[in-house]
Amino acid sequence: MSNPPILAGVVGWPVTYSLSPVIHSTWAHRAGINGYYVPVAVPPSEDEFRQIINGLRRVRFAGVNVTKPHKENALRLADEASEIAKKAGAANMLTFQKDHIYADNSDVVGFANAVKEQSTNPGIHGLVLGAGGAARGIILALQSLGLKKITITNRTREKAEALADEFSLDVVDWDRRSNNLDTADILVNTTSLGMTGQPSLEIDLNTLKPKSIVADIVYSPLETPLLKAASSQHTIDGLSMLMHQAVPGFKQWFGGTGIVDAALKQTLLTEIKRRETA
Structure with a gap:
């Protein structure tokens, strides 16, 4: 049987x-x-x-x-x-x-491993946009990567301050979000700004450090305006985090090893295109 x-x-x-x-x-x-x-x-x-x-x-x-x-x-x-x-x-x-x-x-290890794909030395300073539930996992991932300073900014400062108190972070006003880029090694957008159907994220990347990592955790669209503007930097799109966060579940439930590679990403890109034209 x-x-x-x-x-x-x-x-x-x-x-x-x-x-x-x-x-x-x-x-x-x-x-x-x-x-x-x-x-x-x-x-x-x-x-x-x-x-x-x-x-x-x-x-x-x-x-x-x-x-x-x-x-x-x-x-x-x-x-x-x-x-x-x-x-x-x-x-x-x-x-x-x-x-x-x-x-x-597994969102935490998923994002951390997506960063490791881009750099074995991610730096010391991270700037996180947003203070919702997704931001908490990103902050934990950045801390696990050894970043010594994490700055958070949010459209509602009170939410940013609450998260900062819990995780020992720095806070910057939302209207000054572009002013900390010259020291940021990693910039992560955890807000809905830039998603399909949402307003764009307005941020000036001109002062961003060379070779910094810029990440957006959504995959609709796959290349958000933020990632497009940061095309000369190392970028992480939402698919990278999605693939990596799936690995622990596949091992736990199916007993197999999930390999994140170019072939898997191409399969996902093909599926996205199919859905867009369906």
Whole structure:
């Protein structure tokens, strides 16, 4: 009797945009693993989230990735959580054990490994735009990379100050965000500015240090106005972080090694183009 297929997926609302099923399916095919990774739409209700997660456990899912708006719900639901998930205040991975749900956050290591692809010495000063949930994971990633100084700026200064107090950061006013670029080794946009359907991010990169890393964590569009303006620098797009953050889940649930390479990225680019023309 053959073994049943391994089941995993991604939970969110909306979730049809997610490229995670393409990533995991590609890796499973490469490794010859009998498994399926599917999108699961869960409306933005914590009660519905809990009900659907329990349903997935009953049908023997190994685990799920969690995306907006349920990352904080995932952390609250879990019986146990990694230290990094606790510090981030959110979980993007839930692993289902017999009587246990374990929460983790691979966004942190995902972004850190995307940076390592660009430089083995990322410098000492990071400038983070935004103070929402995504910013927390980026800050933890930068700290794990050894950056000694992290400056945060946000359109609402109070939110930036709250995050700065928690993580021992510097704060700069939003209207002075272009004034710290001459010392920044890494610039990361975690806001929605520049995303498809959102206003552009207005920032003057003329004083940016040569060979600095510029990152935007979204992949719609893949080349945001910020990345286009920083084309002479080392840049990190949203796909890089997405691919790297998927590696721990694939290992945990499918028992395989996810390889981030040019072929995988090309597969994702092809899928993005297909969706744009569908």
